[in-house]
Amino acid sequence: MSAVYSVDVAIAAPVNDTEVTDRVADAVRTLFPEAELDHRRGELVAEVHAMEAFSELLHRAEILDTARSVFFDSLEGDTFAFDVKKQAAFEGRVNFAVGEPSELGDIHVTVTVREPDAEAYIDYVAPPTEDGTPISPSDE
Known part of the structure; x- marks a missing residue:
């Protein structure tokens, strides 16, 4: 049986004067295809309620351990960012931004988990691995 998740994923991406808004929108939609973006004062914003496409990109790139580390490092209560x-997103890849933001800004994502809990949702999006291979719940 698969779990039912209730999540709110807030996305914000700055759009600088030197950038084409549609290209920034394409970058966001590559990570979150269901995002309906609103353009507000120099940024694109959206809220979605799933991260399946993002999870698939993490699996394909084999960066689940990195993603788990990033998610758990920012976890506060029921929210991680x-x-x-x-x-990288425009090219269909996930490259986590650490340290100083890039010159044109990064896509910021805040995930608030309502059900069941943030740790379980992180396990769903970026499952634990053994030797780089996701561990299924029956393997644990």
């Missing part, structure tokens, strides 16, 4: 590079 992270930034990803816009250019």
Whole structure:
């Protein structure tokens, strides 16, 4: 049986004067295809309620351990947040932004988990691995 998740994923991406808004929107939609973006004062914002496409990109890139580390490092209560590079997202890749933001800004994502809990949702999006291979719940 699969679990039912209730999550709110808030996305914000700055759009600088030197950038094409549609390209930034494409970058966001590559990570979150269901995002309906609103353009507000120099940024695109959206809220979605799933991270399946994002999870698939993490699996394909084999960066589940990195993602788990980023998610758990920012976890506070039922919320975790992270930034990803816009250019990598435009190219269909996830590249977590750490340290100083890039010159054009990064895509900021805040995830609030309502059900069941944040740790379980992180396990769903970026499952624990053994030797780089996701561990299924029956393996634990």
